[in-house]
Amino acid sequence: MALLVIAAFAGLIGGALPFSIVPSAGCQTTKIPTRHPRFDAPFDAPPNARGTTTALASTTSEAPTSHGGVTKGDTKGANLLLTDLNISTGAGNTILKSINFRVDPKERWGIVGPNGCGKSTLLGAITGTVRIDGGDALVASKVRVGYLKQTAVSGSTRTVREEAASEMQDINDAKFLMDRLEERITNGDASEKTLNDLVSAQSRFEDVGGWTQDQDVDLVLKGLGFQPSDSDRLCSDFSGGWQMRIALARLLLSQPDLLLLDEPSNHLDSSARDWLATYLANYQGSILLVSHDVALLSKAVNSIAEVSGQTLIQYVSCDYEKYLSEKAFRAKSAMAEYERNMKEAARLQEFVDKFGASATKAASAQSRVKMIEKMRREGKLDPPPMGIVETRWKPSLVLPDPPKGIGEKLLVLKKASIGYGDGSPPILEGIDLVVNRGVKLILRGPNGAGKSTLLAALRGKLPLLAGERIENDRLRLGVFTQDLAQELDVSARAMDLVTDYARGGPDGDITISNQDARGVMGRLGLSDEKPLRKVGELSGGEKARVALSMFALKASNLLLLDEPSNHLDIECIEALGESLSNWGGKDGSIVVVSHDRAFCESVGFTHVGTVMDGALVIEERGLEERDWARYDIAGSASGGCDDVVQTAELTPEEKAEQERKRKLAFNAPKRMVKIEEMMAKAEIKIAEYDEQMMNFGSDAEKLVEITKKKKKEEDGVAKLMEEWESLEVIMAEMCAT
């Protein structure tokens, strides 16, 4: 009897996994990639693919490349296959270990995880810019890879349109060939071969979308927020943020089979973000999208891979929301399993303790000791891996209280004209803005309306073209902007930057100790040796935390923040929002530009300023639902041609609907002919049933049956008729526009 129980129990616990995970409905658990023998020398590998490049997530302003350092090889049908991939820093710290991951065609993955966990490093390993310590990162041989770095900048001297179109390879190749043949003909070569070649070159050009190239380019540029008149301006005229958009446009237009994007929305305003999300959701290739932007992730991807505990935890076919619930579920089941095992081991141990010395029970006790040992060997008594049950450590930020006892007005702009001079007209005119103490102001407004420009003028960084800027003589400004964070001196030690800033300047505090700085940095997650690293050896989000630490060490009474949430992970954004909402009281003021809804709602603004059409309107109220509606583009489209304005006003849903209609209209003529044929066939059947009904007039049962069939056929015809009519309406609509 005892034996039987033991056998059954052994069977129950005999699985090889230390714990098992039961997938909840609809979500698959980790997908195990197909193993394959390792390549000693991957064929097709460019010389710099492995072992030779050491730069880790380098910060040079290098253009994104759509080919280059990837390693090609047998991926077992996947677009990308990572096998037993190990990556560590130069100093030997493991960043990622034993990663197995496969990305199939058309899969769209979101890569998530806290700042510094290794997301950019992973993309670097795939593209050959980060050294791999072990395992393989292989891309299928026919797959074209496109990559947008977290720090990408276009840096080109071409026009925006030329640059955006420059990597539309198929089209550009076809055009090159066509142009050459045309030139030959112009130069007098009228041979039949040349003419035939030209015809086939032209049809190739048409097949790859050559005739719609300009429209495609315009659409993407418009989606990313460019005005029609921008297309012919030089790339070098644009700021870093806008050059990033040009690089993104070029990458999207090159239509790679595998699209690797590292925080592409950091430099985008809300309407461009919306557009990008929709664009990615409909993308034909596969995607790896690294982002902290929940709205973007929710829309654009259909699977999530989380970097956690140095590994990649995969949630196949889970959108962002489902990933969150699945993650909680997995943690719960793993924990429950672990507790069950511990309880079982305790029960066995109790028996051993009680009867181990007894002569009659010694054998049973011994077998129980073996069972416990087996559980231990199998890892059943180890707590579940960090990556699964880890409740993330939360950063926190404490801002020093603003100095008290200053007047009512902190900073005033009077009849200010704001712009960049050089003969170009001011962006904002007649601006009257009084920042009183205790005010928390959010600046909203269409893309390019001048929110950041206004902030720069408030800071005193951008001199006014006309009007006055009046500072309270006890004003202490605290500034945190995206650019500030990403443009810190890469060769300086993080710690030195923070302490120098806090101690220096007229309002510096020389009593701030290294320990104070370490405390602030540590609470923001820059712990251990990280404060001693060079800024260039930190991740994008870690750099932003260095800038935040600077900000947090100096007492200020006016905080100016421009897109502060970019690069920061979700926990850190929450920490920032919370500290701002608790800060200031009646003495401190805040002015913020941000598109991040969750963040903005956590701050608790007292005033909303709208920057639009060269003016500023301030209302004393909190944020409301309508503030997140798409006012953006409608306001900025003044001056564009009508056609542009019209499409620009559409929401993504409306655009999708229009696209659906366009496709329908395109296929409508064929479909209508088909429907007519089907209707004719159905009509013949109905006629047949009529005839049968006459013949079976006396057989009630048969009559009922035929009547049913006839009714079904007639319903079918009615449906077809309906569809035919709707297609006709769509055709008429599309012709009219």
Ligand SMILES: Nc1ncnc2c1ncn2[C@@H]1O[C@H](COP(=O)(O)OP(=O)(O)OP(=O)(O)O)[C@@H](O)[C@H]1O
């Ligand atoms: N050039 C470098 N030299 C040494 N270590 C680096 C370098 N760049 C990044 N690291 C470290 O490698 C780890 C992973 O960095 P990575 O940039 O991949 O993070 P990430 O997940 O992309 O973070 P973020 O969300 O902030 O962009 C971090 O600990 C980071 O400090």
Ligand SMILES: *[C@@H]1O[C@H](CO)[C@@H](O)[C@H](O)[C@H]1NC(C)=O
């Ligand atoms: C990766 O690292 C793990 C643990 O550090 C090691 O066991 C494994 O052999 C390594 N894999 C390869 C392919 O080098």
Ligand SMILES: [Mg+2]
């Ligand atoms: Mg990164």
